Amino acid sequence: MSNRIGKVAYKPVGVLLGLAAGTVAGVIFRQVWKITAGDGEAPSATDEDRGWGEILAAAALQGAIFAAVRAAVDRGGAVGVRRLTGHWPD
Numbered sequence: 001m002s003n004r005i006g007k008v009a010y011k012p013v014g015v016l017l018g019l020a021a022g023t024v025a026g027v028i029f030r031q032v033w034k035i036t037a038g039d040g041e042a043p044s045a046t047d048e049d050r051g052w053g054e055i056l057a058a059a060a061l062q063g064a065i066f067a068a069v070r071a072a073v074d075r076g077g078a079v080g081v082r083r084l085t086g087h088w089p090d
Contacts, residue, residue: 010081010089017077018070025069029062036061 033042042058043050082088 007089010078013077013081014074014089017073021070021073022066024073025062025066028069029065032061032065033058 030042034040037054037058042062043055045055045059047055078089
């Protein structure tokens, strides 16, 4: 019963936090790319003027940042749900 309470309470929180995590991760990635590459805009996979190395490095960096932000947000959301409900969302 307690797992169900945590899961139900976390679902809407998880959806909202997921959207926020994506937005925050995008902002962080653009700033990190600007600083590390010295370029205002990260390359897209179809950018003809950028090489494979730059495109793959940008994709790897973006993925790592997104995963870290998402994990931090999910963990924080789970802790918040436990504080509110007394149950951990499994």
